[in-house]
Amino acid sequence: MRNFIKSSIGFVMLGLLVANIFLFYSSIKLGTDISTFETKTQKIHHENVNLEKELSYLSSLQYAQKLAKQLVFTKKSSPSYLEKLIYAFVPNQ
């Protein structure tokens, strides 16, 4: 009977030790997870802000004007037709 109590106490102690180690490990892991998620959330927020900026710039009148200039969508680009010329065009004269 005495031996049984002794070994029971030993098992309980061992169990508590394992549980303690497990809890300690779990709390560290949870802390790491929280840290990781915090970083990820921050990163996603950063990316969102960057994307919002890019999107608003691409849909802005400023960008449309810049693009129009690059693509020569200006008054200068209106075509001149040469079909009804009155005078003959002689280069270098």
Add this chain to the structure above:
Amino acid sequence: MKTKLLFTGFLVLYLLIIIKLFYLQIISPLKINQDLYLKSQKLNPERGKIFDRNLTPLALNQNSYLLYLEPKKINDKLKLTRFLSEKLDMEEASLEAKIDESKDWISIVSGIDEDKKKEIEGLKISGIGFESQMKRFYPEASLSAHLLGFVGKDKTGEGTGYFGVEGFYNQDLNGLPGLLESERDLAGRPIFIGVQNKVDPENGRDLVLTIDKTVQEIAKKRLSEGIEKYQAKQGCVIIADPGTMAILSLVCLPDYDLDKYFQFSEDFFRNSTVSDVYEPGSIFKPLIMAAAIEEKKIKPQDTYNETGPITVGEYKIKTWNDKYEGKISMTRILEKSSNVGMVYIGEKLGKDKIYQYLEKYGFGESTDIDLQGENSSYLKPKANWYSIDFSTVTFGQGIALTPIQMIRAFAALVNGGNLMKPYVVDKILSAKEEIIIKPKMERKVISDLTSQIIRKMLTSTVENAEAKWDRPQGYKIGGKTGTAQVPIQGHYDPSKTIASFIGFAPADKPKFITLVMLKEPKTSPWGSETAAPIFFEIAKDLIVYYSITPNQ
């Protein structure tokens, strides 16, 4: 025996540990222990965004960084200062002077963008660090500089709005900071079983303006062309919905670069449309005309015999071109902008009524427009008015007012007689609620019938004016020109004028009202030759933009 000894040994050790813990936690708790693990951090809210009426963004937030140095970690000070001065465009000497080696942390410069951060990080120089921040981003650059205002720093270094909407709605846009209290281990990881308190920050409220980005672009483009063409010192355009006085566009040139506001002097920040007072000149005439019609002192078809200059006290009042047409109708007085005709109407109306209507139109009080920096004009007490003041005020001289007051009073003439409060914010949005700003009527100034009559008279003024303009064909447009001389040291300088035009379209049911003002145009001093053509260019663009059908 051995077991007992071991047991007693353990018991004593445990007892010692318990006594030590009791001492540390109860008898003499060390304050440093709390600070060692418990980290408190202020969580900054995001500043509210600003959108135009179609929800296209005018001011957003972008990521930026504060560059700081940790002097104790710097290995090569010379290399670091040389590199940073090149990248940050800073003087090497001033950068070196900032590095105090006795300190742990020194802030160098804020507002660094993502690309520059990556560039600096790429070289892996020890002692340089970055702290995440946010700053304003303007997708349309400085399209609405005076209207928006900018975000600068207050005395404590916190971001705060100055001028325009940023200044007026600073509290709404700022939001409320949050707080994070978190017990962390030495590696910075949260201790799960420790204190973890978080009060989330409340982000600033977003603003939806009454401004239309396209209308703003039209106004700015046409004003810029006009200033260049007529060589004016400065120019402003206000476009509003006359029924509600919701501002559709508000531009003044020259303006400033919102991103580099710190490179400009304070003069550039002044929004002349709300902050500067001026003598309106002839665009004021319809206000007195409407008052006289409302009081049944005149009718549009009444005649006045315009024979020559008239004398009031020691002053002689002439028409702008010193030409006189004899018998003319009240409408013709507006068409030819006759000063002597207006003095006649003023006399019919009477001094008391003139003053009463000036107050009714809202002169002498601020409009309470939601923009920072509004200046309310001063209307001197009636007892201080001389006879000549009552005569000159009928054609817009001897009274000073802001452009926003002028357009508000004029809008009342064409919208059925309602004096409305001008406003630029349509909605205030937050995560919890949406506040809609409704148009506010201050008071009824004239009747609907008088408003109809004055609209017809102003349409006739445009159609039969002395100057001929390139008007949009098929549309009824009403308006009035104005040329006000600038008072300098007690007299008027004829070479310096403020040329203006105020008009509305379509005349029967106005969709927009526009005030164009040019300060000291050099090609011609007259509003009819400078401000009016700009107005008609804007009107042509707006008619297309709003798909207004011809009505003539």
